[in-house]
Amino acid sequence: MTTLRTTAVLLLLCIAGSSAACRRTKVSLAIDTPGAPALAAPPQRTRGAPVEIPVERLRLANLIGKVFGDAIPFPGSATYRGGWMIYPADTALNIGVQERILGGRRVLVLDSVIRRSRTGRPTWLIVDAIRLPDVGDSVALSTRCGYDKADEERRLIALVPPVDAYEVADIRAAWRVNRAAQRFEAAPLDGLRCWNEEWGQ
Numbered sequence: 001m002t003t004l005r006t007t008a009v010l011l012l013l014c015i016a017g018s019s020a021a022c023r024r025t026k027v028s029l030a031i032d033t034p035g036a037p038a039l040a041a042p043p044q045r046t047r048g049a050p051v052e053i054p055v056e057r058l059r060l061a062n063l064i065g066k067v068f069g070d071a072i073p074f075p076g077s078a079t080y081r082g083g084w085m086i087y088p089a090d091t092a093l094n095i096g097v098q099e100r101i102l103g104g105r106r107v108l109v110l111d112s113v114i115r116r117s118r119t120g121r122p123t124w125l126i127v128d129a130i131r132l133p134d135v136g137d138s139v140a141l142s143t144r145c146g147y148d149k150a151d152e153e154r155r156l157i158a159l160v161p162p163v164d165a166y167e168v169a170d171i172r173a174a175w176r177v178n179r180a181a182q183r184f185e186a187a188p189l190d191g192l193r194c195w196n197e198e199w200g201q
Contacts, residue, residue: 055175055186058130060107067114069123078102084143086177087153095179096124097157099141106132108157110177110184127182135159135172142168145194152176156187158194168194 068074083098094113099106111124138161145156158174171194174187 053133055130055184058133060129060131063126063129066126067123070121076102084154086155086179097177108132108184110182112182128184130184133173139172142194144197145192147191160194166196166199168196
């Protein structure tokens, strides 16, 4: 209350024309409350935490339905980083996954062979595409993953940090390829393990 009364007197002096009082005194309108807690710092983003983002928020609808092949460039001139076929490949439905860089972002593309040239070169139809989320640090794709130590033959795709171990339990995000629906689906992280095939080499 004392601070509030002093502030009121100083304001009245300024209004009354006491310029000297105004020049010499810096007026604060904040009420001094003893024991008031300090403002909390803004929350810090947790780095390296698992990411549970619905696939719908990652899906790149503008790529779905586009075709590419030897004579047809990939839409958007995305840089190819790697790819693999989804097994079993003993059916007429040949499905593959590619990792590309598009607009500075890593994306996963699920594609299906719709025709082949006379020399056997495929033309691919993009049936699904998602961008990889930012999980806060350096991660790599792992396709040797499964539950209860059962490898799902590269149908599971996970983002994992580089670790010096054969078995990786620190999974940041994961998806499963649904062959029948030709879509990426979010994979549960509980119980998921990946295996580092290059460990010990």
